[in-house]
Amino acid sequence: MNSIERIQAAIDLSQPDRVPVDLHNFQPAAKAMAVPLAEVFKDGDLLAESMLLAWREFGHDMILLENGTACNAQACGVEVVYRDDAAPAAHKPAIDRLEDVEKLEVPDPYTAFPMCEVIKATRILSKEIGDKAWIVARADQGPMDLAAQLIGIQELMLAIALGEKTELVHQLLDFSRQVATRYAYALIEAGGRSTSIGEPIAGPDLLSPAHYRAYPFMHEKRMAEELKADGIILANHICGNTIPIIDEFIATAAQILEIDHKTDKQLAKDAGRHKTCFLGTLDTSLILEGTPQEVEEACREVIEIMAPDSGFILGPGCALDPEVPADNIHALVESAKKYGVY
Numbered sequence: 173m174n175s176i177e178r179i180q181a182a183i184d185l186s187q188p189d190r191v192p193v194d195l196h197n198f199q200p201a202a203k204a205m206a207v208p209l210a211e212v213f214k215d216g217d218l219l220a221e222s223m224l225l226a227w228r229e230f231g232h233d234m235i236l237l238e239n240g241t242a243c244n245a246q247a248c249g250v251e252v253v254y255r256d257d258a259a260p261a262a263h264k265p266a267i268d269r270l271e272d273v274e275k276l277e278v279p280d281p282y283t284a285f286p287m288c289e290v291i292k293a294t295r296i297l298s299k300e301i302g303d304k305a306w307i308v309a310r311a312d313q314g315p316m317d318l319a320a321q322l323i324g325i326q327e328l329m330l331a332i333a334l335g336e337k338t339e340l341v342h343q344l345l346d347f348s349r350q351v352a353t354r355y356a357y358a359l360i361e362a363g364g365r366s367t368s369i370g371e372p373i374a375g376p377d378l379l380s381p382a383h384y385r386a387y388p389f390m391h392e393k394r395m396a397e398e399l400k401a402d403g404i405i406l407a408n409h410i411c412g413n414t415i416p417i418i419d420e421f422i423a424t425a426a427q428i429l430e431i432d433h434k435t436d437k438q439l440a441k442d443a444g445r446h447k448t449c450f451l452g453t454l455d456t457s458l459i460l461e462g463t464p465q466e467v468e469e470a471c472r473e474v475i476e477i478m479a480p481d482s483g484f485i486l487g488p489g490c491a492l493d494p495e496v497p498a499d500n501i502h503a504l505v506e507s508a509k510k511y512g513v514y
Contacts, residue, residue, distance in 0.1 A: 175233035176365070179306040183366075183405060183427055183449045185483045191475055191512025193505050194234035194308075194451055194487030199259060200501070201226035203494040208256035213239040216292025223297060227305055229498070230505050234485060237297060238310035239290055241370060244351050245313065245321035247284035248276060257494065262321040270323065270331060270340035278350050281358040291362045298363020308407065309364025311356035315395070316374040316388035318348035325373060332383055341387060349391045353398060360404050367399070368407035368430065377412030377434075384417050389424065396425040407451060411490060418443045432456075432489025437477045445481055452489040453478065454504065460493045464503035471507030479512055486512065 173181070173189045181188035201222040202212035212218045223235055240259030246252040251264035267273065281287040294309040301307075313321065320328045323344065331337050356367040373379060374388045396406045409430035414421050421429055422444050429448050431440055433455035444450060458470055471486060478484040486508045492501075 175305050176303070178233055179365075179485065182482055182485050185446060185449065185481075187482045187514050190514060191479050191508045192233040192306075192485050193508045194236055194485050195226070195230060195232045195501065195504070196236050196488045196491045197226055197230075197496070197501065198223070198236070198238050198240075198491065199494040200492050200496045200498075209258065209494065210254035210256050210260070213260055214254060214286060214289065216289035217296065219289065220293035220296035220300075223293070224300055227301060230501055232305070232505050234306045234308060234487070235297065236308045236310060236368070236487075237290065237293060237364070238312065239286055239293075241313055241317070241372070242321065243286050243290060243312040244318050244348075244355060247279040247281070247287050247355075248318075248322060248351060250321050259491070265324040265327075266322050268323075269327075270337050270344060273340060273344045273347060276322070276347055278347070278354055281355045287355055287358070291358055294359055294362040294364050302363050302365075306365050307363065308366050308368050309359035309362065311352045311359060311367045311369055313348075314352055314369035314371040314374070314388070314408065315345045315349040315391035316371050316379070317369075318351060319344045320373055322348065329378075332379075332387060342391075345387060345391045349395050353395050356395075356399060356404065356406070357402075366405035366407065366428070368409060368428070369395070370409045372409075372411040375410040375412040375414055376416045381416045381420075385420055389417075389420050392424045392426070396427075400425060400427070409490075415439050422448050428485070430489075433458075434489075437474065441478055441480075444483070446483070449483045449485065450478055451485040451487055454486070454488050456488050456490050456492055456496075459488060459500050459504065460496050462500065464497075464499045467500045467503040468507045468510075471504055472511045475508070475511045479514070482514070 178192040249266035407428035408426035
């Protein structure tokens, strides 16, 4: 099997020849360019070049293409800070109160910065290696996380906790869903084979399971179902321990669930077996600070639990740090070939 066939089999819950490998490596790839990260994340040509060079070195099956976690937010008017040693970060919200959601407009991803640059990078990668590697063109942040960037996380969480402006909260979440969905369609048109969203604050580490069910769940589900109806594969990433919401997480209908090392692997596998494809779940701190031997052992342990019956893609549980040693990334990729044969 080639990488495309391998990933497709895992998503389809059929058996590939071996466990496929993803690298959430946009930061170390940019770091290897020997220019400030800010320059790479603002320029589609540099972003594509960084991911292409990383793929040529490591040979991973899946390329997760993005420029950070503030792309959609900036396109919607959030003030974003570009840093030379890390991914861009949202700095100042676009609105001060929920009532101002009426003032927001869904951006045109083909013209709005930096969406247009990531679209450019997607086109370049698709043309260069789209038949050799599975390109996940990330639609950046999902409904909950983008909503938090638009109004500020404290304001959003307070509104949810008080429960006094439920309709306005849902209006903001729905707007955020529309932004990510429109962007996703543009990325697929540009050559992405699938797309994904990040929902870091939707998980139980920050949001109660009851509030997850009452708020972001329905918007994530609507996005997944809309894209799936048009044949578009969506991955959904929620940080932290997702076991308290694992049934709802699966029920969003996202065809890939990205989970990190805090989630109990066996419980997740048991809940999602024959239902969804998991991606992860390696500890990014270990990949940053450990030895290649420790990374290999961690990969072996993850594969033993998550690989049976397919539906699994090996990779980091979250974005890799810019300083991750190349030897540890090689160990990750090679471990799938060594331990992941079906």
